[in-house]
Amino acid sequence: MSSTPKIRLRGLSKRFGAKTVLDGVDLDVAAGHGLVILGGSGSGKSVTIKCILGLIQPDAGSIEIDGRDILAMPRREREALNDRIGMLFQNGALFDSLPVWENVCFKLLAQKRITRARARDKAAEVLAQVGLAASVGDLSPSELSGGMQKRVGLARAIAAEPEIIFFDEPTTGLDPIMGAVIDGLIVDCVKRLGATAVSITHDMASARRIGDSAAMIHKGRIVWTGPASTLGHSGNAMVDQFANGSREGPITMELRR
Amino acid sequence: MNLILNFLATIGRGVLGACRIIGAVVLFALEGVSHILRPPFYPRLVGRAFVEIAYFSLPVVALTAVFTGMVLALQSHSGFSRFGAESAIANVVVLSITRELGPVLAGLMVAGRIGAAFAAEIGTMRVTDQIDALTTLSTNPMKYLVAPRLLAGTVAMPLLVVIADILGVMGGWLVGTAQLGFTSASYLTSTLNFLQPMDVISGLVKAAVFGFVITLMGCYSGYTSRGGAQGVGAATTTAVVSSSILILALDYVLTAMFFGL
Ligand SMILES: Nc1ncnc2c1ncn2[C@@H]1O[C@H](COP(=O)(O)OP(=O)(O)OP(=O)(O)O)[C@@H](O)[C@H]1O
Numbered sequence A: 001m002s003s004t005p006k007i008r009l010r011g012l013s014k015r016f017g018a019k020t021v022l023d024g025v026d027l028d029v030a031a032g033h034g035l036v037i038l039g040g041s042g043s044g045k046s047v048t049i050k051c052i053l054g055l056i057q058p059d060a061g062s063i064e065i066d067g068r069d070i071l072a073m074p075r076r077e078r079e080a081l082n083d084r085i086g087m088l089f090q091n092g093a094l095f096d097s098l099p100v101w102e103n104v105c106f107k108l109l110a111q112k113r114i115t116r117a118r119a120r121d122k123a124a125e126v127l128a129q130v131g132l133a134a135s136v137g138d139l140s141p142s143e144l145s146g147g148m149q150k151r152v153g154l155a156r157a158i159a160a161e162p163e164i165i166f167f168d169e170p171t172t173g174l175d176p177i178m179g180a181v182i183d184g185l186i187v188d189c190v191k192r193l194g195a196t197a198v199s200i201t202h203d204m205a206s207a208r209r210i211g212d213s214a215a216m217i218h219k220g221r222i223v224w225t226g227p228a229s230t231l232g233h234s235g236n237a238m239v240d241q242f243a244n245g246s247r248e249g250p251i252t253m254e255l256r257r
Numbered sequence B: 001m002n003l004i005l006n007f008l009a010t011i012g013r014g015v016l017g018a019c020r021i022i023g024a025v026v027l028f029a030l031e032g033v034s035h036i037l038r039p040p041f042y043p044r045l046v047g048r049a050f051v052e053i054a055y056f057s058l059p060v061v062a063l064t065a066v067f068t069g070m071v072l073a074l075q076s077h078s079g080f081s082r083f084g085a086e087s088a089i090a091n092v093v094v095l096s097i098t099r100e101l102g103p104v105l106a107g108l109m110v111a112g113r114i115g116a117a118f119a120a121e122i123g124t125m126r127v128t129d130q131i132d133a134l135t136t137l138s139t140n141p142m143k144y145l146v147a148p149r150l151l152a153g154t155v156a157m158p159l160l161v162v163i164a165d166i167l168g169v170m171g172g173w174l175v176g177t178a179q180l181g182f183t184s185a186s187y188l189t190s191t192l193n194f195l196q197p198m199d200v201i202s203g204l205v206k207a208a209v210f211g212f213v214i215t216l217m218g219c220y221s222g223y224t225s226r227g228g229a230q231g232v233g234a235a236t237t238t239a240v241v242s243s244s245i246l247i248l249a250l251d252y253v254l255t256a257m258f259f260g261l
C-alpha cells in the first residue's frame, strides 16, 4: 500500500439551495482497498460519489485522486481520468435506446478498445460473470427485471476493467442469494483488477463482505471510520444503532407523529 | 412607494432571468456546434436522428404542403377573379410556398414532432442519470446526444422543405387544373416563369435555421430538465412552444435580411 491514498477528500461541501447536504467530508481510501459508505437515506452518499466523478461541482473542499487535485485539473485530463473509473448507478441508468450488449461494452467501444464485431462476444463474457445468459445481450434494458438491470449495470461498470469502481447500492433489490453472488463478484473483481472500490450499501451483511473498512456519514460529515468487520459492535453508538437497525439511539429520524 | 419598488423589482428579475436563459441557450448552442466540428464523430447517431427528422416527418409535412397549396390556389382565385388577375394565381402559390409557407409550416410541424420527441428522450435520460452515465463511460454527452441531432436537424429540414415546395405547387396545380380551368401546361409555365432562384434559396436557408433551432430547443430543454416525469413533461412543452415562437420571429428577421430594403 502506497502512502498517498488513491482517493482523498478534504472539507468537501455541497449545498442544494438552502439545504446543506455535505458539510466538510474528509475521507481517505487507500489503493486496492474496499470502502463501504453507510448512512441514512438522503444523507448525501450518492452526492459524495457524484462529486468524485465530476458529475456534481462541490461548493468547497478538495478531491484528490493519486495525489492530484481533480477539481483544478484541465478538462482533458479529467476526461482521461474518467477512463479509469467505473460506476454502477443506484438506479442502473442503462441506456434504453441500446441493446444490453451495447450497454455492457459501451466504454470499450467509446475508447475504441474493441470492435463492434467483437463486442457481442465480450458482452456475453462479462454478462456470464454477473450470472446472466448471453441471450440477455440482445434484449433491451426495459425488458429486464429490476435485479437483472442491476446486474447489467454492474457488468457495464466492470467491463472496461477500471482502477477505481464506485458501486451505489449494488445489491439493493436483489434476492439474498443473488446479493451474495454479486458481493462475491465485487470482491473478486476488486482482487483481480487490483481496483479500489467504494460502495454504498444499506445491507450490513453485504457491507462486511465487500468492505475492508467502513465509513459512516451523518449530517453531512463522516462521523466514524473503522474496519467493516466491526460493524454492529464498533463501540460507536451511532454506527451500532445503524448497523443493528434499532430505533433507540443517538440517530433520531425526523419523523412527524 | 413600496408597491412601485416591488413592481420594478419583479420586472427586473424577469428581465435578468430572461437574459440568463438566453445566455445559457447561446452557450449551449456554441458548445453543441463546436462538438459537430471536432472528433470523435458519431455518424450512426446523425443517421438515426436524420431518419427520425426527415423520413418520419415526411407524411405530416407532405399533407400540410399539399393542402396549403390547394387552399392558396382557391383563396387567390376568389380574391383575384374580382379584378381579372387569375393568371397570377400560379405565381402567388409558388412564391408563398417557397418563400414562406413551405419552411414555416414544415418548421412548425417538425417543432411539434421532433422538438417534443428530443426533449422527452434527452429529459428522460437526464432524470434517470443516463447522461451522467455517459460521462463515466468516456463519452461526452454534448457530443453524443446534442451534436448529432443539431447536425441532422440542420441538414434534414431543407430537404423536407424541397419536398414541401414541390408538393405545395402540386396542390395548387391540382386545384388550378381540376377546378379553376387552367391547362396543366399554362399553370406550370406561369409557375416557373417568375420564380427566381433566390425565392427557393431563401426558403431553404430559413429551413436550415429552423431545423437548427428546433433541435437546439429540444435538446436544451431536455438536457436541462429537472425533477422526474413532471420535469420532463415541462421540458417537452417548453421545447415546442419556444421553438415555434423562435421560428416565427426568426422568419421575420430572415425575410427582412433577404428581401427587406
Ligand atoms: N441534483 C440535486 N438537486 C437538488 N438536491 C439534490 C440533488 N441531488 C441530491 N439532492 C439532495 O441531496 C440529498 C442527498 O442525496 P443523496 O442522493 O446523496 O442521498 P443518499 O445518501 O444517496 O440516499 P439514498 O440512500 O436514499 O440513496 C437529498 O436530500 C437530495 O434531496
Ligand SMILES: [Mg+2]
Binding pocket: A045, A046, A047, A090, A168
Ligand atoms: Mg443514493
